[in-house]
Amino acid sequence: xxxxxxxxxTAGSLTTEAIxxxxxxxxxxxxxxxxxxxxxxxxxxxxxxxxxxxxxxAAYSAVNFGHGHPALIEAARAQLxxxxxxxxxxxxxxxxxxxTELAELCGKxxxxxxxxxxxxxxxxxxxxxxxxxxVKGVAPDAANIVVMAGNFHGRTISIVSFxxxxxxxxxxxxxxxxxxxxxxxxxxxxxxxxxxxxxAVLVEPxxxxxxxxxxxxxxxPDVRALCTEKNVLLIADEIQSGLGRVGATFACDLVDVVPDxxxxxxxxxxxxxxxxAVVGNRDVLGVLAPGQHGSTFGGNPxxxxxxxxxxxxxxxxxxxxxxRVLGAHLRERLDSLVGRGVxxxxxxxxxxxxxxxxxxxxxxxxxxxxxxxxxxxxxTHGSTIRLAPPLVVSEADLDGAVDALENVLADLxx
Numbered sequence: 540x541x542x543x544x545x546x547x548x549t550a551g552s553l554t555t556e557a558i559x560x561x562x563x564x565x566x567x568x569x570x571x572x573x574x575x576x577x578x579x580x581x582x583x584x585x586x587x588x589x590x591x592x593x594x595x596x597a598a599y600s601a602v603n604f605g606h607g608h609p610a611l612i613e614a615a616r617a618q619l620x621x622x623x624x625x626x627x628x629x630x631x632x633x634x635x636x637x638x639t640e641l642a643e644l645c646g647k648x649x650x651x652x653x654x655x656x657x658x659x660x661x662x663x664x665x666x667x668x669x670x671x672x673x674v675k676g677v678a679p680d681a682a683n684i685v686v687m688a689g690n691f692h693g694r695t696i697s698i699v700s701f702x703x704x705x706x707x708x709x710x711x712x713x714x715x716x717x718x719x720x721x722x723x724x725x726x727x728x729x730x731x732x733x734x735x736x737x738x739a740v741l742v743e744p745x746x747x748x749x750x751x752x753x754x755x756x757x758x759x760p761d762v763r764a765l766c767t768e769k770n771v772l773l774i775a776d777e778i779q780s781g782l783g784r785v786g787a788t789f790a791c792d793l794v795d796v797v798p799d800x801x802x803x804x805x806x807x808x809x810x811x812x813x814x815x816a817v818v819g820n821r822d823v824l825g826v827l828a829p830g831q832h833g834s835t836f837g838g839n840p841x842x843x844x845x846x847x848x849x850x851x852x853x854x855x856x857x858x859x860x861x862x863r864v865l866g867a868h869l870r871e872r873l874d875s876l877v878g879r880g881v882x883x884x885x886x887x888x889x890x891x892x893x894x895x896x897x898x899x900x901x902x903x904x905x906x907x908x909x910x911x912x913x914x915x916x917x918x919t920h921g922s923t924i925r926l927a928p929p930l931v932v933s934e935a936d937l938d939g940a941v942d943a944l945e946n947v948l949a950d951l952x953x
Contacts, residue, residue: 553587572910579606582932584915593936595916595928599747600779600890602810604858605931610848611809618844626835633843640850642818644788645801649824651817652838652846656778656804657693659815662832663741663774663802664697666817668717669826671738675770678736685732685740685771687723691748692741692776704748724754726761733765739772739799740765744790747779750923751885751892759796772799772823778815779890782806783853783930786863786888793887799823809849814842858930862888868934869926872941880948882922890927893944897922899951908950912943 557575575587582605584594597603604611618633625631638650651666653659667684671677686701699707700714708714719737721728729740740762746752766773775798780790782803787793789801800823804815813836817824836842852858866888873884873891882894895905902918909916909924918924928937 551588557587572906572915574910574915581605581607582929582936590913592910592913592915593928593932593940595914595926595940597927597929598810599805599917600782600784600927601805601808603783603806603930604809604849604852605929606810608809608852608931610852611811611845614844614848615811615841618841621840623841624836624839627833627838631838631840631843633840633847634838637843637847637850638816638838640847640854641803641807641816644850644853645818646797647801647818647820649819649821651824651827651832652843653815653817653834654813654836654842655693656802656815657695657698658834658837659778659802659804659817660692660698660741660776661695662817663739663776663800665832666800666819666824666826667739667741667772667774669831670772670823671736673826674822675738677738681736682738683717683719683734683736685719685721685729685737687742687746688720689723689746689749689752690741690743691746692743692778723749723752724758726758726765729762730765733769733771737769737771739774741774741776743776743780744793744796745780745785745887745890747890747925748919750894750920751887751890751925753885753887756794759791759794763796763798766799774798774800774802776802778802778804779927780887782849783858783862784888784890784927786866787859788853790887807846807849808842809845811845812842814846814849816846862930865889865930865932865934865937866891869937869941872938873926873944876941876945876948879945880952886926889930889932891925892919893924893926895922895924895948899948905944905947905951908947909940909943912946914940914943 554575576584577587578585583591585591642648642650668682671682692698694707697715701718702708719732721732775791777789800819808814880896880899882896885892902922902924905924906916906918916924
């Protein structure tokens with residue numbers, strides 16, 4: 540896990556050429572670390588210079604099952620040889636089984652298949668508004684949705700309309716109305732924000748982009764009770780937290796909460812293809828009629844084939860248990876760094892937010908130094924870094940990653 544183990548980290552000609560080509564012709568909406576990944580297997584990736592790195596981001600949880608999981612690759616390969624896209628103008632022979640088994644995994648009876656996480660969120664918003672007007676009886680164009688401060692649900696116009704991240708929001712108005720923001724983790728504030736026109740509460744059970752923020756244990760149960768009492772939908776954005784990441788199928792499971800709608804994405808496509816979904820019961824998702832919502836690629840046979848295999852991997856419970864057990868070990872190791880360059884550690888399962896002492900370094904600086912030691916992580920909000928390795932990671936590899944972080948902090952302190 541050391542720099543010696545991964546080779547010299549001075550950018551080679553292949554790295555420089557690839558980055559320069561990308562920078563010249565790609566919109567600059569990301570600030571990636573200066574590494575050019577070429578291949579991956581399990582929890583490890585290799586760059587164009589042949590250097591190996593432990594992937595502790597897993598594409599923001601999209602690669603929960605590791606790079607190139609054989610069952611997922613085989614499902615994709617087999618489907619590529621059959622048919623990849625029909626559009627929903629016709630039925631295909633893969634979608635039915637996928638939505639059936641996904642609904643069963645979620646304990647629901649209906650699925651709206653889409654592609655990206657942001658599409659799932661937008662779809663959930665549309666469904667909630669339609670339900671509010673057609674079922675709850677909210678006056679036309681009066682619906683409101685309660686959202687949380689510090690949220691991250693994507694970067695489309697409607698979503699950034701209720702974001703408080705200036706990078707995502709400033710310079711992109713005018714914004715979509717109909718949202719009320721309350722402090723995350725404050726059930727009393729949620730209660731105060733709900734009125735007769737509230738159709739939904741949209742919440743991340745654990746806030747990812749904010750730094751893996753875990754709310755008080757009573758928060759989601761209290762919000763669930765409020766939504767039931769007030770006839771309001773509870774929408775859980777489990778796009779990053781769901782599908783095994785936190786040591787359970789969903790983060791909501793950790794506090795025995797069942798939302799009205801699950802928003803899923805990222806890991807649902809196994810790191811192979813974009814797959815997302817809104818999952819709920821017929822009394823909510825059934826409000827949609829033909830022509831009112833759709834996507835050319837949503838529910839395509841390639842996505843359905845891969846998504847079905849993902850659902851079957853999760854149905855065994857193996858990955859949830861790995862995340863729970865390995866996550867406990869990771870947390871114990873990380874907690875030992877508090878007071879030694881780390882201010883605080885948060886998380887659940889194999890998902891950790893680590894606050895670096897801002898007097899020592901920024902999160903970006905720590906991630907750059909980790910990269911030099913063969914570990915890939917991602918910073919957020921100044922001095923916080925996130926670890927979210929694939930669920931196939933070994934305990935030894937986790938120890939190597941924490942050792943690398945410990946060495947980085949010691950070097951910075953010295």
